[in-house]
Amino acid sequence: MNASLKNTTPSHRSGALRTGLEARLIARPKGLPAPGDFEIAEVAVPDPTPGQVVVRNMFMSLDPGMLMLIAGEPGLPMPRYEVGEVMYGDAIGEVVASADPSLGEGDLVMHRLGWREYAVARAGLFRRVDRDAYPTPSTYLGFGLVAYVGLMDAAELRPGDTVFVSSAAGATGSMAGQIARLKGAARVIGSAGSRAKAAYLTEKLGFDAAFDYHDGPIADRLREAAPEGIDVYFDNVGGDQLRAAIEVMNPHGRIAVCGALNRQSKAGPDEGPGDLLGVLGKRLTIRGFTLSDHLERAPEFGAQFRSWLREGSIVHDETVIDGLANAPQALLDLVKGAYTGKTVVRLGS
């Protein structure tokens, strides 16, 4: 089932006028969304008014957290998606028309106006980035910075730590495990949703151990993988993996809560960590974090990330989905665990 396609381009359009697709939420689903909750519309792209630029988006990010913005429950760290409006998300594109001196045609820019082929807005919403920093512009959409601040700030990673990462084959998890190792973790363990993904973690990403979380009691798998216990848990999922991690954690262990995929993929509450007797007994810290509180880490991380990529000491793996019309279904597939590494949508033709 596809998102509905709608042409709202005015019929009097001239040959010179650009048109582009955009994706709107058209219903707030109860539970998980379906592709029919989205509409893909072709719209005219206006010329920039003074102070504005027009950006042709090349790639946009797909992120499991978008499900929370669709569900729109209270307590979100960011504005929810409104019904009838174009959704937002990280994107990278190229300036194709500028009515502001700060940006010129051909500039590569990052911004939050994803889910559309063209973004027209004031120049201040776009951040120019270096075209030569990475082999492909989509690399800018990677979640390495999220993983980095989660490890450094929320989990207070220390050299010698044993680190467990759930959803470790995903965009954030694959970065978290590799960055933990590069920042001095003694041992890095990952969980994923299949044996093939677990093998990918140890064989391609350099994890010391990995398991399929479907394979028997998670706490047992963790104890096998971390006989001396876990010091840091980078939590992307919650639920039973979180409870198992608490069980196997060492005193003064730290849990960085980055996502709640268990909850997000069910669109209903999960059981969470259970009672906090283990948290009390072992004096654990559980800390939720979002990137927006730690953006000052971006330059320091960017420099390290580029150097790791150059040395070949980190693998930045991407799944590329073609076309905005395929993005809603891809978001659902992403949350169900269909992809490894970072998932991006290539926009335009």
Add this chain to the structure above:
Amino acid sequence: MNASLKNTTPSHRSGALRTGLEARLIARPKGLPAPGDFEIAEVAVPDPTPGQVVVRNMFMSLDPGMLMLIAGEPGLPMPRYEVGEVMYGDAIGEVVASADPSLGEGDLVMHRLGWREYAVARAGLFRRVDRDAYPTPSTYLGFGLVAYVGLMDAAELRPGDTVFVSSAAGATGSMAGQIARLKGAARVIGSAGSRAKAAYLTEKLGFDAAFDYHDGPIADRLREAAPEGIDVYFDNVGGDQLRAAIEVMNPHGRIAVCGALNRQSKAGPDEGPGDLLGVLGKRLTIRGFTLSDHLERAPEFGAQFRSWLREGSIVHDETVIDGLANAPQALLDLVKGAYTGKTVVRLGS
């Protein structure tokens, strides 16, 4: 029902030989203990061997956490009570015989050898304290230091914070609320198990607002008491109060997990905080702590506490239970919420 009384004093005892009561765990209960799980025995008190002292205990502490040591599940921060052995716990007493130069008869000492009228052990296990620091020696058994390190270290209290304390009429909670105010909290809210205790919090202990947690949805009571949200939650109970606190917390709020009374009084798991979407969305920190990791705070706290007592700016309220034989029942009553303030047992006659 009383704990069983047993006289194991040797029949050949001389008039000069001291005897004293001690309390032993004689069965590990499934679920909550009953007084029959304890035995009170009269035993001979030996003379000190070289390096030892004999201490006549004056007061011992009763602490809900003792239920965890009785249940003896894995993951405790302290050794569990072993069946057949005398239990341990904080106590204060007077040296009555010494075979070590470091302590002399008449010295007032604190130690961990509670649940007995006489403690005979090497001098290094006893810490001499100032007899004139407080009006009564039992004050040394107060839980102010626990509350202080929970606020300062686990919750990172900041001036202007709104602080919520559960089980606020109890030993730790009553200190936590008052210390929070004295250390700069803008607003202090407490919950307790009856309206009378809630009134005690606002009328006697200077809390800004208080409620009986039985009175309707806890989150609603919290929102009324803290219209601008909560910054710090000092958690003594877990369960539904913890979930309500997360719901009403402000971004970057901090939760110090000091106890799990909900769990302890049921002797079975409670639901805990539920899924961590709120922790993630609001970037909350949940941190378990125990006093043993923060003993370096003792001198600084002691100086402040004595000064607050002198000024009359803090109320140190005690419930005194008479006699070791009544201690097991009193521990159960304590966990059920029968007492306010700190509960101590007066030992000996």
